[in-house]
Amino acid sequence: MLLARKLNAADNPHDAIFASRRGTWLSPNNVRRQWRQARADTDLAWVTPHTFRKTVATLTKHEADTKRASAQLGHSSDEVTDTYYIAKPVQAPDVSEILERLGTGLDGQPEAVGQTMQTDDEPGCRHP
Numbered sequence: 001m002l003l004a005r006k007l008n009a010a011d012n013p014h015d016a017i018f019a020s021r022r023g024t025w026l027s028p029n030n031v032r033r034q035w036r037q038a039r040a041d042t043d044l045a046w047v048t049p050h051t052f053r054k055t056v057a058t059l060t061k062h063e064a065d066t067k068r069a070s071a072q073l074g075h076s077s078d079e080v081t082d083t084y085y086i087a088k089p090v091q092a093p094d095v096s097e098i099l100e101r102l103g104t105g106l107d108g109q110p111e112a113v114g115q116t117m118q119t120d121d122e123p124g125c126r127h128p
Contacts, residue, residue, distance in 0.1 A: 010022055010023035011023045018031075031049070032049075035048075035049070053073060053085060054085050054086075054087060056069070056072060056073065057069040057070075057072070057073055057081055057085035057086050058085070058086050058087040060072055061081075061082075061086045066078045066081055066082050066086065069081050069085070069086065070082075073085060
């Protein structure tokens, strides 16, 4: 589809994929309007141009590295790209072994039911 559009488009000195009918850049307002129309009656209201930027950054980081993702987005700092654009894993690491120790005493045996820490207690402290 994009190749056909490019072949049938007007002269396009900027080689833009989505150029106006005259081969110039589309105005941001027209792009936003067209994007709203394209999303109408779909469940994609959450998808914005910023979503695409984040997707590009995340995919580029996973396939290459953060430096290339940062360059693709035109950022002067890899830190901005990593902090705000690259998606972080949603799944938390498996810490079940650590959490299992919360219910055991110092001897590794289960603690008595109902025994709780006081608000001024530090983890691991025992009160008589």
